[in-house]
Amino acid sequence: MFEELSQRFEAAAKSLRGQDKINETNIEIALKDVRRSLLAADVSLSVVKPFLATVREQALGAEVVRGVSPDQQFIKLVHDALVEVMGGANVPLNQAPSGPSVILLAGLQGAGKTTAAAKLGLHLKEKRLRPLLVAADVYRPAAIDQLRTLGSQIGVDVFSLGPDERPETIASAGVSKAREEGFDAVLVDTAGRLQIDGEMMAEMVRIRTATSPHEVLLVVDAMIGQEAAVLTRAFHEQVGITGAVLTKLDGDSRGGAALSIRQVSGAPIKFVGIGEKVEALQPFHPERMASRILGMGDVLTLVEKAAKEVKVADMEKMQKKLMEARFDFADFLQQMRLIKRMGSLGSLMKMIPGMAKIDDGLLRQGEAQVKRVEAMIGSMTEAERKQPDLLAASPSRRRRIAAGSGHSAAQVDKMLADFQRMGSLMQKMSRGGFPGGGPGGGFPGMPPSGPGDMPVLPQPSRAGTGGRGKGGMAAHTRPKAGRKRKGFADL
Template sequence: MFDNLSEKLDKAFHILKGHGKITEINVAETLKEVRRALLDADVNFKIAKDFTARVRDKAIGQNVLTTLQPGQLLVKLVKDELVDLMGGDVAGVNLSGNPTVILMSGLQGSGKTTFSGKLANYLKTKKNKKPLLVACDIYRPAAINQLHVVGKSIDVEVYSEIENKNPVEIAQNAIKYAKANGFNLVIVDTAGRLAVDEEMMDEIARVHQAIQPHETLFVVDSMTGQDAVNTAKAFNDRLNFDGVVLTKLDGDTRGGAALSIKSVVNKPIKFIGTGEKMDAIDAFYPSRMADRILGMGDVVSLVERAQAQFDEEEARKLQKKIAKNQFGFDDFLAQIQQVKKMGNMKDLIGMIPGASKAMKDIDIQDDAFKHIEAIIYSMTPEERSKPTLIDTRRKNRIAKGSGTKIEQVNQLMKQFDQMSKMMKMMQGPGGKQMMKMMGGMKGMR
């Protein structure tokens, strides 16, 4: 996520390394590189210029704090400006009304239909809502079927009218259906086009006027950069939408849309899509995103994701096993499954401070655990519960059965042994105190 931008900003800050004081000359040189990095990320020229001007005004004349180097001080100033540029505070979604009606807008290919499903799943899980998805894209081939597939995957009903070609009527009928059947959330997926055209804008404006949604969201493909910002402006001029959704942030995102869109349309980014799975959705926190762009990671989000998969009863059982030295490969496998549920590995590593920089040239696949899983599944139940039984003969059999090499089996055994020792240590006073601190982070936002 924003890897190229992060790398170029890091190089810009290195200019100040070794200087004892921030001066107009070294600030100008550094900010020239910052501006260039923003432009390379497809940020609007005026926005990039104004951004660096504000940082310069704050930086010039400031003495370095006792505990900071000039580069660190400038990083802080840049971070503060990035946070402001992306909206400052986190913006919530309006869930008033019974039912709450949310209208989705955006171009074809932006990920609007998939995100409608993600949002339904998110609000169903996080806010205990009973959502109804509404198929109002009457033009794109298989659009209605796609929404039904999405709805089925998250166990959410989809309202559609195959013969009706009037999206206004479909949306109105869907709301009536929702009221009559106990749905308290209606998410209306509308038609998109490959480019903004008058016919599309007129149609969605009519739907908007007819159903008076409590929330109108504009969905944009973050990989389209400055084009996304221009499209957002066109939609906002007609719909006056409430917020922006950035999809495909797990791809090769340059960052221009995330950094520019708030300044152009003066509407907050409310959600981001971080993968293909239905749970790959996050509320947008400008401060956390600024940290990630500057290579500082996002520990709070990482802890929140971990806690979302945390089962207290299972944790107690695991604790007892560790205390009795009964931690086995089945337990190890269960931990891997929990990590996989947290999201794609590249995104998770990006949340660890410094990890993105350290591993920038390493390609991390989502199936990074497949060899480990294959090795464990090739063990007998007895071997999984009592790893000490696994001798050289058994290792050879496990390697052959899993399609791996004996060296990979040995490596896993070593990693398992190290993990077992570490988890045993966590049972001590220091480890328990650390776990309490991690639990305390749950309330942080």
């Protein structure tokens, strides 16, 4: 979603290239480009003005560093200012000193509150906490059924008294149930409206009074642009929010909401939704988001995604197979399915530094090629998947696979040649000989020599897996007597 903003920031930095140092004249030219880029990205004017003032002050007062060009220094200053505007650092969920932590979700209709509640429920469950979802949206048709369905999918309990009870009564009863049955957290899904109105705010105040929440999270649709500032201010003044969840960050919105929420309310963005799947929720890290906005990538999030999906034992097994040149089609199919669980190839590639400028058309071709290769592997026998040499020695086998997958024999031949070259490349990578940059090299996940070649998914580092096994999921265990309760600060 930040592609256009990234391009405009890069254009602003280019105006400083070739300059000896930053001065009052050239900084004004660059800041005009930054101002236009922020306003075009739907950032609130009340945020843009202090942002520019901060960058100007820092730029003119910065010491000249040998070996650092003015455009590089400018990008660093903009990065630091972006981090500050978005909150400075990740802020964990507030936790109750005893009993369940109550989290109230508020926002307009269509922002994704119900889905956000389920995503947060899964996030807490993965951290060995026991959440309870409370269906307090009695107005939207099927809202209660939707939450029940989502709760069933992720294995989280859902509490409801039906559509005929008052929302504050349902929320209060849900908190009582959680306290009596030893739940660690309560996530209250409330009703939204098409626009801000007095009745909606009054109801939210009643629910807040009835539940005494430790968190009031405003769920904001990233697509609403400058309206994010108006919405945030209204909810904060009348209800009082402690944080925000920014949804639909994977869409084609301009990104202004991410830069406006913290500055307007003082409340931090705590989570971002990056897709429709229940697993598509991430803690918000301002420094990582600033790097993505400036096209610097986000390696830490990429590694966390991979670590969440891969078992340490599987990783070591795969590394051994690579070093011994025993990587087969079954392994490659497993890798492709791992990519799908982590997200689209395009979204993963743009987290790698230097890869943000990859043409979207090339990425789409790469994703299409992944699907074609998956179809070909699906037409292989189990023996052929585990012994690729069988295909190299048998044209008839390759013709059968071509017919079964709906592709030509030439395409299957090319796929096999690409696979053999990829095996050699990955073996070099596993031994520290990764060739980068030149023809036939490049980052894993992108075609070594063109869009028709086979993509490769890198293995994550062992650090960060937490030893929890596949998916980073750990079976929930209720707190035992004498065991230290896991804090939300650990999330």
